[in-house]
Amino acid sequence: RTRSGSFSLGMKVGVSAGDVLFQVVGPAEKGREYLLAGLPLDRAAEAEHHGSSGDVIITPRVVELCGACGDELDNGFIRLTAKSEPPRFKKVRKEIKYRESWANIARAFIDPPVYNRILLGLDSVGEIRRVSVIFLSFTGLDYDEDPEVTRKLEAVYSWVYGLTQRYNGSINKVDMGDKGSKMILTFGAPTAYENDERHAVHCGLELIRGREEFNQWNLKWKLGISTGVVFAGEVGAPNRQEYTVMGSTVNLSARLMAKCKPGQLLVDQSTFSRTSEFFDYNKPKKFKFKGISQPLSTYEPKSVKTAIPRMDVRSSKPLIGRLTEMKKITGVIEDVGKRKMRVIVIMGSAGVGKSRLSQETLQLIDAEGFNAGGGEALSYAKKSPYLIWISILRGLMGLLSSSGTAENLERIKDAVEQSDPEHAYRTPLIANLLGISCPDNEITQHFDAKLRQENIYDFLLQYFRFKSEAKPVALFFEDAQWIDKNSLELIAYLMRNLADCPLMLVLVRRPYSEQFTVEQITEIEQSDAAVRIPIGEFDRELTEKFALSCLEAQQIDGRLLDFIFDASHGNASFIEVLISNLKSQAKIKLVTNREGVVKAEREGELSDVEVPDSLNSLIM
C-alpha cells in the first residue's frame, strides 16, 4: 500500500554457493568498482529461473553445504517449502574495524558528482531527467578457469571507464552475471552536458570497435542505446544506497542489446533522430519488443558523418580588418601555384575569428581553381585515430552517407586505381580506414598492422600526387586543437614527402593544451613550408566596424561602443553574443536621422545587462 494506491510485488530468490572471483577494478582515485564474477553467480540466476513468485530455489551445492531439503526440480535444483528446516550456519561475522581513512577509500567507488552531493548534504531526491543509456554486454572472459582473468577484467573495465569519461558519461552498473557481463553507462546523469546523445553514440562506436588485444581474447560485444526520460537518484535503505537510473528507457536499451548480433550496436528512434545529423546509419530495421505492442525501428550507426561543416558557408558579412593576415595567405597561395607544398597555421583563442579567416581563404583558392577538402576535429574524439583525415578523404573521394556501401566502394576503387594502378589491391585497406566495410583480398589478408599502415601511407602519397597534378589541392583542418596524434603524424609524413606538390594545408586551431605534446607539432609548424598566422582580438576601431556590421547600422553611440569594447576585449564571438543580448533586452535602439543614416544608441542603463563572464560560457 502506498499513497498512490496498492501494488503487488512478487519476488523469487535463487541461492547458490561456491568460489567466486572478487576483484576491485579501475583507477585508484576515482571510478573504482568491486566486481563479483564466476559460476556461482550464473548458478544463482539459473536457480531463480526455475522458480516463480514466492519461491526460494537452491542449487545442489547449497544442499551439500547446509543440508536443506524441499521439492526436487529439474537438474537437481531444490525448491524450499514451508516444511524445510531452516539451514543452520556457524556464526562467522566479526565486527569489522574500518581503517581511519575508509571514507577516502570509499570515495573512489562513488561517482564524483554523487559524492559531492552527499558531501554537501543535499537531499537525495530522485529526479526525472532525459538521458542516453548504453546497455552493453560482452562475452569471452572465463572467470572460473582463466588464470589471466583478473588482468583482463581490469583491462576491459579501465578501457570502458576511460572511454566513458572521455564522452562525459558515467558507469552506472556492472554485472558479471549469466549470459555475459553487462554494464549500464549513462550520459546525462548524474551530470548533464550538451549533446549527451551524440556523446553516447560516439562512445558506442568506439566500444564496438574494441581493441586489438580484445580480439585475441575473443571478446564479443553487443550494445543497445536508447534516449528518453528516466528516474535517476539514490535509492535503497539508509545503510545501503546506490545511485541508479530506472525506467522504460533503460529497459529498452537492454532489449536493443539483446537484438544485436555480436559486434553490433543498435539505437532507438529517439537516439537516431537526435544524432542522425552527426553519424551515418544503416537502413532501419523493425523489431518486436517484449512489453511493447508496436514493432519499433532500430538503427545501426556505422561511422561519424563526414560532411564538411562550415566549409561551404559563404559569410554574408564582409571581412573586417585582417589585412596583413590576408597578405600572408595570398603569398602562400601564390607559392602553391608554383608547385610548392605550403602550410598555413591560423591560430588564436576561442572566438577571435580564425574560422572566418579560413572561410576567406577558401573563397580565394576557390577563385584560383584549387580543389578543396576539409574536416574538423572534435573535442570529445581527441584520441580517435585519423578522425579528421577520414572526413577529408571521404569528402575528396565523394563518399556520401546516403549512398550504399557498393556505391561508396566503387568510388574508393576508382580513387585507388586511378592514382596508383600498380597497387590496386589496396582498396580494402582504404575502404576500411574510411569506415566502408570491404573484405580483405588475397594480398591484403596477409598484411599485419604495420604493413597495412605503410600501404595506406604510401597510397596517400600517390593519391595526393595524382590529385594535385591537375589542380592544386587545399586541405582545411578545422579546430585542430583537438586533432589526434596519428593525424598529425600523417601531416608531417606528407610534408616530408610531397614538398614539390601544389598542396596547401590549412590548420585552424586554438592553443594546444599543455598535455598535448606530440613532437610532430614542432616539425610541422616550425618547418620552412609553414607560416604561422596568429589572430588577435579587434582593436577599438575594428570593434566599432564589426559591431556596426552586427547591428546593421552606420553609426554607434560612443558610450555604447565603450561598453561593448570593455566587456568583449575585441573578441568577435563575444561581441556577437553581447549585441544579441543587448538587442533582446531592448538596450539598443536604432535611430534613422534625416539623411537616412542609422545610428545605434543606448536605451536605459547598461549596468544591469548580462555579460557572459567568460568565453567558455559562450562556446561550450
Ligand SMILES: Nc1ncnc2c1ncn2[C@@H]1O[C@H](COP(=O)(O)OP(=O)(O)OP(=O)(O)O)[C@@H](O)[C@H]1O
Ligand atoms: N574579421 C572578421 N570579419 C567579419 N566577421 C568576423 C571576423 N572575425 C570573426 N567574425 C565573425 O565572428 C564570429 C566568430 O568568429 P569565428 O567563428 O571565426 O571564430 P573562431 O576563432 O573560429 O572561434 P572558435 O575557436 O570557437 O572556432 C563568426 O560569426 C565570424 O563570422
Ligand SMILES: [Mg+2]
Ligand atoms: Mg572556429
